[in-house]
Amino acid sequence: MTNSSSERPGEFELIAKLFAPLSAKSAGAYGLTDDAATFQPPAGEDIVVTADLLTAGIHFRAEDPPGLIAKKALRVNLSDLAAKGAAPAGYLLSLALPRHWTLPWMRSFADGLHEDQDAFSVVLFGGDTTSTTGPLTIAVTALGTLPSGTMMRRNGAKIGDSVFVSGTIGDAGAGLAVLNGEHASIAAGDRKTLTSRYQLPTPRLALGKALRGTATASLDVSDGLLADLGHIAETSKVRIVVEADRIPLSGAWKEFGAPLLSAVTAGDDYEIAFTVPSAKRHEVLQLAHRAGAVITEIGRVETGSGVALLDSSGGEIPVSRKGYRHF
Amino acid sequence: MTNSSSERPGEFELIAKLFAPLSAKSAGAYGLTDDAATFQPPAGEDIVVTADLLTAGIHFRAEDPPGLIAKKALRVNLSDLAAKGAAPAGYLLSLALPRHWTLPWMRSFADGLHEDQDAFSVVLFGGDTTSTTGPLTIAVTALGTLPSGTMMRRNGAKIGDSVFVSGTIGDAGAGLAVLNGEHASIAAGDRKTLTSRYQLPTPRLALGKALRGTATASLDVSDGLLADLGHIAETSKVRIVVEADRIPLSGAWKEFGAPLLSAVTAGDDYEIAFTVPSAKRHEVLQLAHRAGAVITEIGRVETGSGVALLDSSGGEIPVSRKGYRHF
Incomplete structure (x- = not known):
């Protein structure tokens, strides 16, 4: 060089x-x-x-x-x-x-x-x-x-809306860890999957276009899923509840074997997190399918503020740091 | 801090x-x-x-x-x-x-x-x-x-056009030298004039707007007057000749006492250099005056390529480096 x-x-x-x-x-x-x-x-x-x-x-x-x-x-x-x-x-x-x-x-x-x-x-x-x-x-x-006027904002989530995210979460964070020499024993195929997700994110352009007029709030997951949902919660003045069991995780991420909290706080996913009226939960799955995207319902919008991650019994999982911060 | x-x-x-x-x-x-x-x-x-x-x-x-x-x-x-x-x-x-x-x-x-x-x-x-x-x-x-369609380009200079520049040239380069401790004996007022020109350039917005439809080519002087006129010459496929005696210099710059070549190659001036048809030489002075700007005719556009700096007898002054380059 x-x-x-x-x-x-x-x-x-x-x-x-x-x-x-x-x-x-x-x-x-x-x-x-x-x-x-x-x-x-x-x-x-x-x-x-x-x-x-x-x-x-x-x-x-x-x-x-x-x-x-x-x-x-x-x-x-x-x-x-x-x-x-x-x-x-x-x-x-x-x-x-x-x-x-x-x-x-x-x-x-x-x-x-x-x-x-x-x-x-x-x-x-x-x-x-x-x-x-x-x-x-x-x-x-x-x-x-x-x-004109159709930009999907962060501030439109309404009480009762369903919360969705595209793709899988946590792969990029795991990919960075792999690149940094952690979990060296991971299989080559999984290693490639995870590092690609860190080095080469996929902008979900067809999905974003398909969601226009249907999603009430939308953003891309860059800081970490919980931190970014926190931005929607804050600007929409609502509380967002996420069910930990529903977080979409790739096979490679599961092989990597990190705690779930690392997936939802690592960032760099570049998936779209969005809310839709509960009545459009099924319609949006069709819209996404036609756009070639996989989306998963992970939670709901409630009154209150902030973001809560719930375990399978409905108890809140403590989260000390919801995402990446530069300072 | x-x-x-x-x-x-x-x-x-x-x-x-x-x-x-x-x-x-x-x-x-x-x-x-x-x-x-x-x-x-x-x-x-x-x-x-x-x-x-x-x-x-x-x-x-x-x-x-x-x-x-x-x-x-x-x-x-x-x-x-x-x-x-x-x-x-x-x-x-x-x-x-x-x-x-x-x-x-x-x-x-x-x-x-x-x-x-x-x-x-x-x-x-x-x-x-x-x-x-x-x-x-x-x-x-x-x-x-x-x-629509009125942006002043670099590539419209025509043979026979007059070349103008706004304000004075070289002050910012001298100002940087002063800030770096050179010419410590310069008077406080001149020092302030020159350093301000380095630290706080003035975008010539009113002049630029006034020149729309009249200037045949235009750019701002950031790399150095000769280097930037070189950009006009290259994209317009012409030669630009500048008379050294006509370069507008401030009183503070003259007190600073550097060679003229440093003024026309230092850059960071953020003045507008432009060309106008020779028939509009007087009209453009009025346009500039109404826009609150001072402009000076410094040269002309000829057939050929490149930029030449001429002394008072018409001889070409050798210039080894026409402006700032990052690499």
Whole structure:
């Protein structure tokens, strides 16, 4: 991975060679040759905009494959759009590069973006490239669109609603533990399943779109299932009760063999947690099925505040830390 | 500046206390209680979007006053909108905070943003807050609007056009040198003038708007006057000739007493450099005057490529490095 600086392109060459091709399908990105991009939402649509910043050592491991780092940076932003019901349109990418970056590393990083742009129908609108004395830092702003006024908020959960979550929970947290050398005895297939979930989350875009008009509240699970349901509870001014036995867990996670609490507080799942009126419990299962997504009913919305995790006898399981916090 | 961690708010409290008030004037920011914001451009307008990332030790000094750091991060983005002719609407702010941050520091940072939001009619749409083991890193994405199709590009300069620049050039570069302890003998007033220009650039928003429909090419001077004119020359496929004697220099810069080449290559000026048809040379002076801006004609557009700096006898002054490069 060493490379003399003379073999590396300069800032402007880097943009022209590796990043400009990523903007090719957007007329308003001007091949990244200008200070800004232009964009217009379709008539009758709102723009939905979200930003996430990822730092080596916190959101990904510096030694992770560059294509996977790039994809994760893009996907965690697309996951926010998915949970809001928006269709992704494009993104801006700002990179602070440590001084030891190499051209092959950057090429793999750009290739990863290229693959995901095709997979998720997004284009690069612009960004910035600078150096840093610190770890690799990746700031992405994603833009999506949806019919005006239809964004699924966090604050609409109603007493009596059912609480659902997509996919399985806890895999990414277990995957990070595996990458960090824990549970070295786990089978190769399970190891791969869990680490992939950490390194390559899947934004649930089709599901999010299908939930528009049906879900009363929605967000993506990034901090930890209980912490994120806490955000819905707080903004909706309700209490959310989750039944521990109903948490969807993968076979690989069960082989990993961690306590359930680690699954519901680890974060990085990038599944969608949402509430629907109880009368639509069956309808939403059909909607999800048609969107190619698996969802599980895990609880209900009650009067009160906060989030409670209940055991099979209905007793509340004490939870000291509901999710990841940066400080 | 020390502070026990128990006195510091957590991630979510920080957002609620210091950043949510900055979003109050935007209905689509939802008080920063959601994953994303919604935004609609006025009918018949394009959204203009730009991103800049600033790192302590490169774009600002870590010891600079936090309010000024915040303002600079916002203003360098507004400067891009200005040069494109866009009216600013809002911005997203992603922060990677070193572990030693304190509440008073963050409060001053937010206060700086608040003041500039009022000054420039922008609101906070959203963002992200994380920790980093490296230097403070600030990623801003700014959104503006303008009538569809009127964005001033870099690529429209025509043979025979006149080249203009706003304000004075080189002050910020001299200001950084002063902050770094060079030219300690400079008078206090001049010192203040130059350092302010480094720490607190002024986005030329009124000028940018006034130039819409008149300037053939436009950008903001961030890398260095000659380097940025080089971007216009390259995308417009022309040669730009600048007369050294015409470069607008402040009294403070002259007192500082550096070679002219440092002024035209230092960068961080955040003035607008633009081209206009020669027939509009006088008209554009009036437009700028009405916008409260001072502009100076510094050169012309010719056939060929690249940028040339000419001395008073018309000879080309050799320039080895035309502007700042991160790598």
